[in-house]
Amino acid sequence: MAVALGVDVPGFRRMGFILSALLTGTLVAVSGGIGFVGLMLPHIVRMLVGTDHRRLLPVAALAGAIFLIWVDVLARLVFAPQELPLGIITALLGAPFFLWLMRRRGA
Numbered sequence: 666m667a668v669a670l671g672v673d674v675p676g677f678r679r680m681g682f683i684l685s686a687l688l689t690g691t692l693v694a695v696s697g698g699i700g701f702v703g704l705m706l707p708h709i710v711r712m713l714v715g716t717d718h719r720r721l722l723p724v725a726a727l728a729g730a731i732f733l734i735w736v737d738v739l740a741r742l743v744f745a746p747q748e749l750p751l752g753i754i755t756a757l758l759g760a761p762f763f764l765w766l767m768r769r770r771g772a
Contacts, residue, residue, distance in 0.1 A: 682764070682767045682768070685767065686760060686763050686764050686767065689704070689760075689763055690756050690759070690760045690763075694752050694753070694756050701752070701755045701756065701759050702729045702732055702733055702755065703729070704759070704763075705755075705758075705759045705762055705763070706725055706728050706729045706732060707721070707725045708762075708766060709728070709762075710724050710725040710728050711725075733751070736751055736754050736755055736758075737751060739754055740753075740754055
């Protein structure tokens, strides 16, 4: 029906994916690294351990903690003696992940 009305459906869908990724990145940059880790790590852990919540929840919590520790170490070492905000590094790592995830789910 959208094609009959003259809408470029693949282009509209692509722009929707890009816009949602940019909005997610912006919101994460504003709210900080903790919220972003809560969005990204459960998807990664689910790919590794499966969908059984008895294993997924503890492993996701542990993976999130380990991820934030290493991001903090990286933030302190990259531009030493200055520190980068954690949100910058998590956004740089997470934005490509979300683009990949949206592309994979959309297919």
